[in-house]
Amino acid sequence: MGDYRVLNTRAPRIDGPAKATGQAKYADDFKMPGTLYAAILQSPIAHARILHIDTSKAKKLPGVKAVVTSREAGLIKYGVSPARYDETLFAHDKVRYVGDEIAAVAAFDQDTAQEALSLIKVDYEELPAVFDMFEAMKEGAPQIHNEFPGNMNAEVHQEFGDTDAALAACDLVIDHTFLNKRQDAAFIEPHSCLAVYEPSGRLTLYTSTQVPHYVMRTVAMTLQIPVGNVRVVKPYVGGGFGPKCEATPLEMSCGLLSKVTGHPVKMSYSREQVFLHSRARHQFYAEMSLGVMKDGTMVALKNKAVLDGGAYTSFGIATVYYSGSLLGGPYKLKSMKYDGYRVYTNKPACGAQRGHGGVAHRACFEQLIDMTAEKLGMDPIDMRLKNIMMTGDMTVNELDMSSLGMKECIEAIRKGSDWNNKKGKLPKGKGIGMACGFFVSGAGYPIYRSDTYHSTVVIKLSEDGGMANVLTGSAEIGQGSDTTMAMIAAETLGISLDNVRVYSGDTDYSVDLGAYSSRQTLMTGHATKEAAEEIKSKIALYLSQELNVPIASITFGDGIVKFDGGPGNFDKLRTNYIKEHRGWTDPPSGEYLTFREAARLAYLRAGTIVGTGKYKPPKLGGSYKGAAVGTSPAYGCSAQIVEVSVDLDTGQITVDGMTDAHDCGLAINKMSVEGQMQGSLSMGLGECLFEEVKFDSRGRIINPSLGEYKIPTALDMPKVKSIIVESNEPNGPYGAKEVGEGAIMPTIPAILNAIYDATGVRINELPVTSERLFMALKKNAEGAKI
Amino acid sequence: MLLPKFDYHEPATLEEALRLLSEMGGNARIIAGGTDLLVRMKLKVEKPSQLISLRKIPGFDAIIRRENHGVTIGPAVTAAELSKNELILDRFTPIALAAGRLGAPVVRNRATIGGNLVNARPAADLPPACMVLDTKLKLKSATTEREIEVGEFFRGPGETTIEPNELLVSIFVETPAPWTGGAYIKLGARKTLEISMVNVAVLLTLQDQEGIIVDAKIALGAVAPTPVRAFAAEEYLIGRQPSTEVFHEAGAIGVGMCEPITDHRGSMEYRCLMIETLTSRALNQAYQNALAWKP
């Protein structure tokens, strides 16, 4: 790979100082004179008809400026995918889950807003509710949406090859089922928004989101404001992981209330409201059969999914497709069949979360591979190596692995964990397990059908030539995308990272679809690179004219410009620059022309120097129904080995070590890559061992707090050995691709396979609490006695 | 979530604190570390209009050795301090171990022993630890003073015998006999920041290094509305030669004392099984500690 100056290093994050010193502003830090505080009335009942809403008392409360319901908001349907717009800002005919939004108020302070909520009187006619996805599918179950009989929100049926015939011809077919639990993404910063509607008709939202672009579109649509008059600004964000990938009732309510009152309006969700809004990982039930030949060759895979979607669609259509499309790889299969069902229930809607749609089914599949290997007497690593795809391979469902360091990942962890000396040789109670996975590096298509660019970027040089300002609508949400873009711009321009500033997360800067599907490094990265290249060619052009040298002789790097590899004759330019900046502190010096001087010359010739870049993927994927979901210009992949100790007398699990290898193409910033790898492991560990959003019999969340919804603490995380594998991705900027989500794929099954190795018991339901494991051990021991 | 409005008092003497408490009656609450109280106030479960802080009362944050016979712990001593204090670690081991498992470092820096006892949650860490030691609580009001065995203090979840005008002013723990060892085990989902699914404190006294068990105390938390002593298991142990089998049997007897519930943290069945396992495990650990006893 290339000889880089900025890329492929451990450059410190450019937002580090602001965050470390507390200077970084998050949405809730924004204040404006005259700000009103808003609050949302949410249904206390899981399923009910709304008979009447009386807001008169709330409106009369001193300090209340506005109370809005569906009467003011209208009944414009919205959602994530235009194929399933099934929400209105406020419920009007029915509420469908505990937390469904009914009204919003704006008042001079938060206490008054809360008090006003308590004065809104809603008459409900309670309806029978259904909370379990299998119950919801049954005949006679309460119907949640008239338009979707049988509570069937979405169905997917795909088959590649003749799976039944292929399975019949296999030497061995093994079945497995798996059930995960509804997750909360547990980001640190709850949703928060400040909306400012100006008399000119312009609405600006300062909001904690992953997707300023989609928020802008949805808010414009639901509030009936021309989209050009809506600006979304994303300040620093304290994590998103998926649930912040869509416009929220919080954002729309703030916008509406600001429009109605003419005041800035602010609201933040409480932690409980974050749980109620949800839009995090679904509950998935997976049912699978894998057929193989005696020598371990994988042939056919049958996969069924049932997803508990909650009361609305959110990202759900994509999710139910992903559970099928992201399964087959990174293994070669001859045929694959998928049947997926997403079901409505009277619970908060589920949406996208890190590893969107793929995580639970990956957990099932990777256990199934281990079960098969055991039956065949093969080492699980050898079994995988025998079947993995390589660069240039295509999955049965036509996903193109334009680069795939899967083999390198597996070999790296085998060595890095000392697998060969551990597998099968550990004492009872200790275990080692592995798994693989792959993930998209940016969705191949936008969420709405469009020929839009997925990213555009503007780079503007400062007048003195000393600074490159990168303007992008992309979303830094803690993952480090600003630093990534700064590094790509600096490398391309041949200047130091200190001379690049990134302005991001603002729909006024550029078009960017945002931080989801692990897309920004590849897509925004491409656009950034292209914008920087345009700047470079403009500067080269003016230099060549001014100094009368061929363009091809000019090269940029290390903050200087060379002519035929040497200093050339640029005296005239230096004298001019110094003259123009007399008395300034840092006149350019040295043997070579500086980038600054060259850029200044370009400015003097042409005015402000601007470069623009854009990116959209080429047409990707097959032509079957749903072929778009799962496509990507590139795929990251990873392999992990987990070592556990199990306390056989209590069922308590300690994860002792994790070895993780991830192929992210060129690692733009190695530290950020490792951060994503380790963060993914911690999220996967939590989902595997602790996390579950729990409901009581009336659909109310029992544990809507980070005290009772248990994410891993520092003490639960083992030492992680992170190994970066760098294939050269032809479709990525400088060969780069994803790490943000793919790294979570193997974590759960690797832990489960290690638990099996330690105990001889297969767990197929999450979370693996000490109780679940202990009871399974007990049952197993009793079974053995009989 | 916002705190409701309240007035805040920081009396500089015990007398003043007691006077404020008696004057303000039911509207006032004592605040020590605030790690229970402020959470409940934010949830609007409690809405006291007056808070009386213990911060400035002299001696409330002190651990004082009483020559040869015990220790007095101020009610505002933090869990962090208890978990690190040499004397507590050495002679009053279950208290130090339990304090070291309470919450996480940030919580332990604020959480006090007084708050933990008065708060009286069934799953709290310090009550069982205090119950296996000979612990007396001194309660004072503006006009009264009384001392009560810790075992008689707890009445139910969040309920104790303390009166609204009373303050817990000190905790006295008697030094256990020679050849005593203690242990504390807490079972939760995570390695830290956990509410116990089951917890068990034990104290075991041997006749001498090779001798029989002369005294045994076992207390269990999160298995009944209040922490409970496993008297039958204790009686079974006394007079026996320590062994793994004996400890195992004691664990089995211990389960009989409990009436755990099924909730979202764990089922009754699992809790019962764990009482048995953890009791015998804690007894084994206490026995090892007793063997290592030094004058």
Ligand SMILES: Cc1cc2nc3c(=O)[nH]c(=O)nc-3n(C[C@H](O)[C@H](O)[C@H](O)COP(=O)(O)OP(=O)(O)OC[C@H]3O[C@@H](n4cnc5c(N)ncnc54)[C@H](O)[C@@H]3O)c2cc1C
């Ligand atoms: C994140 C978190 C984790 C936690 N984890 C644990 C855990 O693992 N184990 C555990 O046992 N607890 C845990 N707790 C609960 C809490 O931290 C403890 O109960 C703590 O010991 C309470 O002490 P405090 O000083 O903060 O009490 P405060 O909140 O100040 O007071 C609690 C109650 O006691 C009363 N009170 C306090 N001192 C006196 C006194 N001297 N006389 C009379 N009344 C008094 C107060 O009026 C109040 O009603 C946790 C709490 C949080 C927020």
